[in-house]
Amino acid sequence: MTTALSPVTAQWQELFTLYLTIGTAVGSIVIALLIYNIIRYRHKPGSPEPADAPTPGKVPADRGTIGAALILTLIVTGILFTITLGTMETVDLIEKPPEKGTMVIKVHGFQWGWKFIYPNGLETVNEVRVPRDEVIIFAVTSDDVFHKFQLIEFKIGVDAIPGKVIWIWIKPADTGEYTIQCFELCGVGHAFMTGRLIVMEPSEFESWYKG
Amino acid sequence: MEIPLNSVRRWLFTTNHKDVGILYFITSLYFLVVGGALAVLMRLQLMAPGLNILQSAPFNQAVTVHGLVMVLWFLSPLAFAFANYFVPLQIGARDLAFPRLNAMSYWFYLFGGLLAAIGFFTPGGAIDTGWTVYAPLNTAKYSPQLGVTLGGAGLLMLIASVTMSTVNFLVTIFRSRAPGMTLWRMPIYTWGILLTVFMMLFAFPSVAAGVIMLAADRLLGTLYFSSVEGGAILWDHLFWFFGHPEVYIVLVPGLVAIAEVLPVFARKPLYGKKILITALIIGSIMSFMVWAHHMFVTGIDPGFRKFMTITTETISIPFGVATLAFILTLVGASIRFTTPMLFALGGVALFIIGGITGVFNSSVALDYYLRGTYWIVAHFHYTLVGGATTGLIAALYYWWPKMTGRMFNEKLGKLHFIVYMIGFNLLYFPMHFLIDMPRRVFTYPAGMGWELPNMLATMGTIVFALSWLILFINLYQSLRKGEPAGNNPWGAWSLEWLVPSPPPRHNYDGQPVVKADGTITIQPIPANGGHHIHETHYSKWPLFISLGMFVTFLGVGLGLPVLLLGALILIGSIVGWAKEKFIAVEPAEGERWPFANVERVRLGVWTLLFGEVVLFGALIGSYIFVRINSATWPAPGEFLNPMEGAINTFILVTSSLTAILALAGAKSGNQGLLRGGLIATFILGFIFLFNKGREWSELFSHGITFSSGLPATTYYITTGAHGMHVAAGLAVLIYLIIHAFKGRITKENHAGLEGFDLYWHFVDIVWLFLFPLFYLI
Amino acid sequence: MRVVHYVAVWVGLVILVALELVVFNAGLPPAQARAGIIGLASVAALLVAVFYQHLIREPRGVALLYIAGLLAALGLIIGMVVSLGVQAGLGSF
């Protein structure tokens, strides 16, 4: 697992791990229960038929009660809603960047690449440079068809839709090169609709941005 | 028409539910092979980074046709192969309520599939937009090739097929149950099919509206999906309002197949049958309230998204309950590990895994990233293949002896199971680890850590494909030299096991009856009272009508002569159908709650109309959507004349009066009122259409065409769809008028007219809304 | 139902549609005019369904399924409209 690249990334990883833990536990228990029953109640030579075994030409008797239904439902509901609690919080985090000085970079998906427009009008294609440790907002839209702008290492992405602008934000903790890729089928060039996110030291970025 | 049983014509012209079931069975397996071959090609291409087996364009076609074919032409139709064969048997009926409609439904399904696949042989190739056909990639600007139009035409034929099936199964299950076969006593598979067709009834019209609008965009130049006010989000709504119920439409038959098989081999009754049914009912209803979880990251309103998150979490509850009911069924059992039982148990296990990954996706926070990744691919293959398909394989082995009269080889069956489980998990489990890899890419770079899972998945594909080969060999051998099966090889309780394998054409030599204590007997039909029944089992018109439709759609691509030829075949065979004397026998008595007094044709038309409500709802909804989403919109009266609309409204309302008077005339034996009413209705309907035509041509002469902005687009297409309904009504009217003048519509015999009346009033109701929506506000 | 009843319903329908035109021309504020007109249209549609389609005589199951279809359609329409809402989350930027 990568170390947290950005607050949202950390939160996502945490949440995913939580789901994975509970999901694996629940899945294992249920499948274990299934296997246990299969083995325990297998047919053994000479063992008699259950008293209420289905008989040809007779509608079987009912089995199970309303009380049982309630218990079943409660079990499932309980499990489900325990794991949802974490969710809403993270959504808020994804959608509400910290308020301080933010740079909004417009992202235009097109067949097949990404165009980035900085606040000062600077435009780049398939490569976007940002300063480390600062909140960057990507305002994502599309010039033609439906794409999805995804920052793989940051575990965040959002749909790029013509006529709509959707925001996501990151606050990169480390310098380096990261992968941008389109995650929605958009035509023959889809597989190659990739780009690079380059995180720079703020000072380096500053001189690049001005220059 | 009598036809020897071993002739080809039997299979072309049959209307018997068991024959049609077998046709569905074979065809769905054929489409499985088609979809499977495409999948193997894709997996070979993805085996390692940078391969060149399937280039980008063919890969996109393969991935699209694979998705469409597997969901719509393999999985659902396989479920309906069994539904066709066994629902009438399980409820003690002699056939479906409308046998010719059933045959036609099959042919529409087959020709629809051919239309979609024919695209491979056209210049631009087959449809390549992904099975979700997202806008605006689906528009002529970005996908001009014929293959996309053909794919849309194929979808339309499939939707028509599904609609016919829906009407047929609902009427059959509600009208043709044997005495004593109450709803609660129905076998669980029939229950599942009942819920499935209910979901189909309300889900498919939404995508039908979407495809109609898409066709208009592509062929007439309207702007639904090429404008940003409609576009991607509009399609998303129309598609997923269908799409989510659709995944349950595909899933539920698989689950109930498991529920049908488990108790037989566990030798214990299904645990909590009523609980399970209740859970499935709740799940089916809720499946219409979760569609936006496919739109979590499209920037929709957060409050709406929260609502859909909660409903998505909630909908897992019924399916969790179902899973636990399956497990509890085993408690106290004496399990026989036959092949069908192994697949049923395996299906439960795989479905658990797919259900759990679904819960991940329902978290908006996680879905921001998960959407569009291979994780999603893993999720839905565990549910659709692991759960649904595995369940249907259980059903296949379970019912095969009944359908063919022969047993299969148990050893080969068990081998199939083992290879299947290994192949499946090797194929799909590694995809969970491709959580960083996008779906639907034809290649990927090395060094991202994606090599191993991809390699494993491709190896799994080969193993998985082999497992199907074992199945086919087993079936082939069984047909050639399988042991005779006898009536009831498994010791099952339900009705189909009381008759020979395969059952005789009319199913029962007598009338099945379920007594109060649950005992099922087949009572001889009294020779004196009951006249001898002679149902018809053949008709050539279902095939010819479908062929006409197929050629007509081909003509859209190939040009006017072909189109005219198609229309000619279509009209000729509709007339042939109308004139044919076809006898379908409804049981004289039986369980019909809650539709005891709703006669067969009337119930059929009602059912159709319930779906039509959603069709027009989707069209009107699209109009409202683009209108709210548009910065400006012409004020009322600005480009349409309210007076003209009002006059047409009066005309249509009056035609409803004349139609109801004609019916009143028929019921009271007043032939004058009947004939006069029908003719007046025809004239008024005709004037309505004439006025519409004038209005359109006037608009056109002012330069307001299909592509003159969304107000024009929505007006033309919505009222155009309504106008087509009026025109179809007029066609039926001609038929009714001829019958009325031949004196065939009488006090006792006016079911057709009654059905027409319902339809005509519905068309009137729709206009009562369209008029104010387009002319006054 | 007798012929006079059907004619009476027709008269009702004609009046309702005429009233829609009256509301349309009354110069009400748009929201009120819309509500009034759609309300009148709904009453007219209800009349047709109840008396011409004979919902009044059909078993309750038919009406229930009709309503189910209507709810599905309304659910779709409302969902579509509501989803337009405001831009997710960061709309203030």
Ligand code: HEM
């Ligand atoms: C029960 C059987 C299920 C079936 C047959 C099924 C099927 C599918 C399919 C086919 C897709 C992908 C559609 C596409 O994009 O092409 C999908 C996505 C999804 N499923 Fe399921 N699913 C099932 C269960 C669940 C459950 C139990 C949940 C939630 C608790 C769930 C939640 C989701 C979500 C949220 C998505 C959208 C993910 C995304 O594309 O971002 N599913 N499902």
Ligand SMILES: [Cu+2]
């Ligand atoms: Cu793309």
Ligand SMILES: [Cu+2]
């Ligand atoms: Cu869904």
